[in-house]
Amino acid sequence: MNYAVVLSRANQGLDAPLVRVEVHLSNGLPAFTVVGMPETAVRESKDRVRSALLNSHFEFPDRRITVNLAPADLPKGGGRFDLPIALGILCASGQLPGDALLSSECIGELALDGTLRAVRGTVAAAMAASQCKRRMVLAQESASLCQSIPGTHMVCATDLLSLCAVLRGRADPPEVESMEAPPVTTATNLAEVCGQHIPKRALEIAASGGHNLVLTGPPGTGKSLLANCLPGILPPPDDREWLTVCALYDLQGKIPEIRQRAFRAPHHSASAAALVGGGPIPMPGEISLAHGGVLFLDELPEFSRHALDMLREPLETGEIRLARANCSIRYPARFQLIAAMNPCPCGYAGDSEKPCKCSAAQRLSYGGRVSGPLLDRMDLQVRVDREDAVDLFSGHGAEDSVIVQGRVVQSRERQFKRQGTSNAQLRGSALLDSCACGPEERRLIQRSAKQLKLSARAVHRLLRVARSIADLRGEDTVTVTALKEALSYRDTLRPTQ
Ligand SMILES: [Zn+2]
Structure with a gap:
């Protein structure tokens, strides 16, 4: 037999499309060619595969080796094809029986000495493989990450030689350590925040319905502290949500340290690519790492207008699509946006203690830095003011986050039972069905819409909250x-006159 096919998967967001690695050995001058749109790292895999095979005491065929990665129009990067190429050569040259890789998918990078290395995006690939009911052949390092995928079947090892022994049935696969993150929280406890009853209540409502929230107020009033409380009162992630989060982190080569809803707080100097994803080697951005959790943007007007405008699409659809030269990559990004901002450039407009030094024009242009369409997607707008010194010491007896979380969980359960989604996701007729109200309520809505000049979108926002x-x-x-x-x-963002 001079020909072998090994299945693998490309790294393209959570989609991980299937790649057939075809290996053909033919007569002629010894050569090693890889075709099928390989990027630099894949072209270099020739040298790694050769050294790994030789150092694992296998024979490197002294023939013409052609490796084709199909489909040819799919870009392929990284060292993930080292293992399937090596196994393909072993099968084609008869050093490994052809049926050893039946209904299997392989992924992994090889070190020159034959050690198997973990690659980014293995969790996404293993999720796709388990859906196709194929087993996954991978590095032991990656196996512990993939263990929690339901229905997954894995074969792993630390190096190429012992992997082949396992594949031939001559050795037992090594024990895989579980890497389940502990379910603890790093969120600030609400009980530690003194006073601030209205912002705390707004946080509870935001957590309950998954609403976006803007906190406005002078510096030092605890806006960041309040935002940091949110993960602690959100319902804990279920297994499916958690798996998606782990897969997204894995695309960046990271592991979430604790099992709680994400709290991502990128700095305002972050580039658009860091925020929404992309870059020369495509990677998910902060909004995807915040999937199912919280994206906190402190000093909202300081973010670049371009970066903020890119948030509008994921805020509506819950995912981000990045167009590449020859494909488009999709990353889930259903996050809850919490923003904090000062009311004016100096920060003290409307403050009880310090006077504001800004001109009316300055205040107007500051508020104008955040685009209307983005503010339109913020369901709740709350002002955070300085607490009186008296209130600062009467903080004892403030509610613990666990109690608030209990109410939030109950409220979410009601929402999912009624409409199968959180209130923040309600659109169109589903919104009107779920928000049934009587004649008195309708009159109130009509009156407020007229008095406050509310747009249709603003009325919908009001209904959802x-x-x-x-x-x-x-x-x-x-x-x-x-x-x-x-x-x-609502309406705390109108510039103070
Ligand atoms: Zn000011």
């Missing part, structure tokens, strides 16, 4: 009380 307030209170319909409270969480 009111729905979450009603869910927290355990009410089936949206009441006047809920609507009135929802109305109070």
Whole structure:
């Protein structure tokens, strides 16, 4: 036999498309060619594979070796094809029986001495393989990450020689250590935040319905501290959500340290690529690492307008599509946006202690740095003011995050039972169905829409927030009380005159 096919997967977001690695040995002058749109790292795999085979005491065929990575129009990068190429050569040259790799997919980089190395994106590949009911052949280092994938079947080893022994059935596969992250929280406890009753209540509503929230106020009033409380009151991620988060981290070559909803707080100097993903070697950005959790943007107006505008699409669709030269890559990015900003450049507009030094024009242009369409997607807008010294010491007895989380979990359960999604995702007719209200409520909405000049989008936002307030209170319909409270969480961003 001079020909072998080994299945593998390319690194293209969470999609991980299938790649057939075809190896052909033919007569002629000894040569080693890789075709099928290989990027530099894949072209270099020739040298790694040759050394790894020789150092693992295999024979490197002294013939003309052609490796084709199909489909040819799919770009392929990284060292992930080292292992399938090496195994393909072993099968084609008869050093490994052809049926050893039946219904298997292989992924892994080889060191020159034959050691198997983990590669980015293995979790996504293993998820796709388990859906196709194929077993995964990979480095032991990656196996512990993939263990929690339901229905996954893996064969792993630390080096090429022992992997081949396992594949021939001559050795037992090594034990895989579980790498389950501990379910602890690094979030600030709400009980540690003194006073701030209205912002705390807004946080609870935001957590309950998955709403976006803007906190406005002078510096030093604890806006970041409040935002940092949010992961602690959100419902813990379920197994499926958690697996997606692990797969996204793995695409960046990282592992989440603890099992809680993400809290990502990129600096305002972060580039658009760092924020939404991309770069020469495509990688998920902060918004995808925040998938299922919180993206916190402190000093919102300081972010580049371009970067902020790129958030609009994922805020609507829950994913980001990045166009590349020859393909498009999709990363999940359903995050909850929490933003904090000062009311003006000096920060003290509307403050009770320090006077604001900014001109009206400065204040206007500061607020204008954040685009209207982005602000339009912020469901709740809350002002955070300085707490009186008296209140600072009366913080004892403030509610613990665990109690608030209990209410949030109950409210989420109501939402999923009723409409199969969180309130923040309600659109169109589903929104109107879920937010059934009586004649009195309708009159209130019409009156407010007229008085406050609310757009249709703003009315929808109001309804969604009111729905979450009603869910927290355990009410089936949206009441006047809920609507009135929802109305109070808006319009803090109009520049102070
Ligand atoms: Zn000012």
